[in-house]
Amino acid sequence: MHIQFLDKTNWKAISKERRVRYQPVYATRGNIYSDNDVSSGNESILATSLPFYRVAFDPTIAETQVFNAGVDSLAMLLARFYGDKSEDHYRRRIKNARTNGRRYIRLNSRQINYQDKKMMAQWPIFRAGKNRGGVIFEKVEKRFKPFGLLAERTIGFVNVDKNGAGLEFSFNDNLSGTDGEALFERIAGGNKPIYDGTEVKPQHGYDIKTTIDINLQDVAENALYKALAKTDADYGCVIMMEVKTGEIKAIANLGKTKGGYIEDYNYAVGNQGRTEPGSTFKLASMMALFEHTNVKLSDSVDTGHGSFRIKGRTMTDSKIGGYGKITVQEVFEKSSNIGVAKLTEEYFGNNPKAFTDYLNRFGLGSTLGFQMDGEARPYLKSPQDRSWSATSLASMSIGYELKLSPLQTLAFYNAVANNGVKIQPIIVKEIRKTDNVIQTFQTRVLDEKICSDETLKKLRAMMEGVVEHGTAKNIRSNDYKVAGKTGTARKVKNGKYVKTYSTSFVGYFPADNPKYSCIVIIDSPRGVNVYGGDVAAPVFKELADKAYARDLAMHKPLLARVVPNKESMPDIRSGSLDDLSLICNKIGISSHSKSPDEDWVHVEPQKRSLVFKPNPVNDAIVPDVTGMTLRDALFILENQRLRVKVEGTGKRVQRQSLAPGATIEKEGQIILVLS
Template sequence: MNIKKDILIRVRLAFLVVCLFACAIVYKVVHIQFMEGAKWKKISKERRIRYQPVFATRGNIYSDNGSIMATSLPFYRVAFDPTIAETKTFNAGVDSLAMLLSRFYGDKSEDYYRRKIKNARHAGRKYIRLNSRQINYQDKKMMAQWPIFRSGKNKGGVIFEKVEKRFKPFGLLAERTIGFINEDKNGAGLEFSFNNNLAGTDGEALFERIAGGNKPIYDGTEVQPQHGYDIMTTIDINLQDVAENALYKALVEKNADYGCVILMEVKTGEIKAIANLGKTKGGYIEDYNYAVGNQGRTEPGSTFKLASMMALFEATNVQLEDTIDTGNGSYRIKNTTMTDAKNGGYGKLSVQEVFEKSSNIGVAKLMEQHFSNNPQLYVEYLNKFGLNSTLGFQMDGEARPFIKSTQDRSWYGTTLTSMSIGYELKLSPLQTLAFYNAVANNGVKVQPIIVKEIRKADNVIQSYSTRVLNEKICSDETLKKLKIMLEGVVQNGTAKNIRSSDYKVAGKTGTARKVKDGKYVKLYSTSFAGYFPADNPKYSCIVIIDSPRGVNVYGGDVAAPVFKELADKAYARDLAMHKPMRARVVANKDSLPQVKAGSFDDLSLICNKIGISNHNASADEDWVKVEPHMRSFKFMPNPVLSGKVPDVTGMTLRDALFILGNQHLQVQVQGEGKRVEKQSLAPGANIEKGSKITIVLS
């Protein structure tokens, strides 16, 4: 009996404790809800609402003629506050809105969107993302007219969340030069190097954290972002396209590892084209800036012989006619053997022929004769030429050149002769080109530039002008000798395969053996560096093709043809480089000269000079066909329309190349003669991307 009573007492006590605990909970709930409600609501709101950045629009990157190379395009995600719209507006439009959403996105049914919107409104949710897919500006304008949405953000509840994407109108053209920047602010190219200008300054605004995302609150405290500046580059889109196509074809043909091309204006240092292509499993892409960076810094090989000859002429009185015996093509220096490309050797050569034929032995012997007692003098000349210094290029990542000194521990008895032919030192292609450009520019070494202005709309924020690095790299007498030798390489030497009858080219081929695992192997870095037209240089250019395979893998066979293709296109589209046509007096005025087609200005000038009557059917046409009429010429319109194949029959080769090149056609020339007799594509046909045309001369 006592046990039963004891159990009852314990149960009653336990029940009492539970009741008291429940009452305490109810009290606390009531206290929090009614007594401290305002306090906790304030804390909750403070935690839900916070300032977040409003990202600035990134600036554009332009080519030299104002074409957009990179821009930020606005895209949007569609979100919705279903609680804002009035009941009448909501009920009248929700079915139509659900139907339109289902048809537009095509991923969910009409019923799915209707239930999603109604459920969110019933639950009082102030933010739902209708679909994660991004839409463009035109889609945004269309959606803004849909039921409920047409009432706007404040009355309809539609929220278009802006998302910007970087867009390159020319696709992969100059991709590595344009570059990129990631979320960690790491990147490459112009996007990275000029990020401080392009990025702008972000603003900030209040956002409320609610289920499904963050909803902006526009209360007047928001700070507007300062959008980024635009940068104006020196890149010529047409020449860039030619450079990349010519480089790509050479790489594919020779199954090479990588290649690069740089085309620069001699006087200004403005880079008009810079192409970099590296081999991947899927083909060739712009994976690295070999023209500027460390991976492209290599032993230049024979293109460096220009620097050696410059040092020789500056330090001695050696003349181009002086001779040197190169022997049978094999020369023992200390414990190594140097060879020439020709089996059996070249025998006795003049100094000019040593350079034209790129004789390693000839250059090495000249260096030994004049610098072996003081090799540091040779090094000092190289430093004087600026070859040991960076160029201060505008893009990040410029490689540091390596020119060995006699104080270096690695200096050996053969180092002088090795350096003289381009080994035991390293330069980037851009640094080599800047040196060649100085020779073309009468000894004035200028800094290469790729960005000429930073702009905000039409206002120039900062401009970059040509900067002289060295007022006179060497004497005028030395320059004269070097120019003769460089022209001789193309006229008579290792690059005579790119000789042109229209303009003169000066340059030097290079073929340097590659090093793998500390040993030289039978792979080569081939190159050609030079300028054109040689008698009045407008452009300088360097081409690098690394590790070409197959037969004929020397610089003159691999790299020089790429130079030639780019030079031909640049020359064809730049009338200022063309030699003026001289008017000739017609011996017999009753006999008219054979003129069929060409530039109206040129033909009219010639006719007026030689006294032939001429009549123009249309004063607005630049290009005309010629019809003989009695003892006069009648000029008929021959319009050149964008996107259409022009009629170049009857024109000179120079005029035909100019017109076809501007229409982005790849031109092949057959036959020999002065004028175009036939063309493979019919005049007026549409031009497809990558179209080729063959013209036959007669």
């Protein structure tokens, strides 16, 4: 009685004060784009925030006449739209809330999209707006990835605790924007906004433009998935980047789960992907040798019968019986552990620190300063370490007793492709606000010259030999040259090396003018052939073939090799004037047209030239397509609304069932006989 009646005024004031408070109004998160021209409007969105809404209502605001005239229709529309409750339920709920003076009810928990919001805003009572009709559209934003799971881990996420991974987390400060605030009243059923002019509008997040090529990303993930599924491997990753710019065009990471393979971790960059690289590290060992000595590619190394004891450790080669006496070039091509270890011991055995100093000089002991959080720190053993042993030098020379991430290995190989210039890989090019560029990122040069030109020449020759004659000859291409190195490293389990492998291939193409570098890791493949050349290299080739096919700048000009034979006219009979003129100009055949305004022509050979005669195509008249290629004939006939049936095989139309010049009947059919 004392609280309810005697102190009523005091407690009401306190209640009202506590019901009204400022709450954040969250900013819209910025978009993440692939590497397209954002200003042209043709960009591909990798991640965006889509607005959704929950519909709430203050039934006390509307005037009595407006409310009574619209409540029945409003209840009917709500019941039809949501389909969960009856019309009578919505009518009774709204009227009861108005009668009891309730200023906020959430009509339904289901979220609606923007188009539904626009439609509902025109419904009875609602159409009067939030101040006179009482409708409240509560905005709820959802992060949406138009390409589904493509590059999922690279795009990443940010959770409610502000923790996360990938680009979403690494660039969260730019993407998130600045939240605003507004006055909200806490009432039964939820929080109702009060627009009193004191609200602060949120500053929406910036967009980021990545270097990712969505087409190459798709090929990388599909090729990786097929290789993992085929070999039942534990995980895999692929990175592809441009040699000169360091821009990462594709980065795929797939790990094995009960349901298949998903992007569960960024193996390409993070600690879980940091492993002993195995034979791909032999490039660094050979670089150190060439910088330190005068060793030539033609020099001989006796690798013996496939087993060799070095300071108490037995080292073996993959070939049973060994390779015997081979050249330094062949040591690399065949990936001879014995050959590399013997050379390293011969020239660095008395001073192993000189070897590790070279590795650090090449930047292999340092992080790259990558734009995404979580880059693994490389581990290079030093002779000063307590764990250093008499066999550490030989082990390190073939890629053991050290750890690198795939991205760090790729950056090293990319430096060889880039004439010795080691650059920092990048994955974000720009930060934008609508069409305005706020910040631009360019790759940073980490080392102007990683080694001498003479060393580079030897290294590139060895890497090309791996694909031409060595462990990766299965991916040799007749269209372009590839340079690279396979890797097959034993895994450690319970402190011991076991017969489970991490396989890899890393290289660049075209070898004579490098455009792209790429690394592929397939970890713990199962089956008979579990070497890097068998498992990882084919993934590299599939991605390289796709990149080569779509980049005309890398193609060799085939027409330049054609010697025109003017004694024999080409087999050209009929077709598009523009196409036929272009062909004649390219192969050096004289031609001229009697009617240059015509689109379609017949061809008449005259001595050493071709004459184009008009072949008019008119509406409602059957055209003459004899002598045309099937493609041209189909284009013309189907545009004339004719149903085309094809008989025979060949390149050109020999006969047509409807005579040229005849009237086209409605839904008529024409039969083409090919020869």
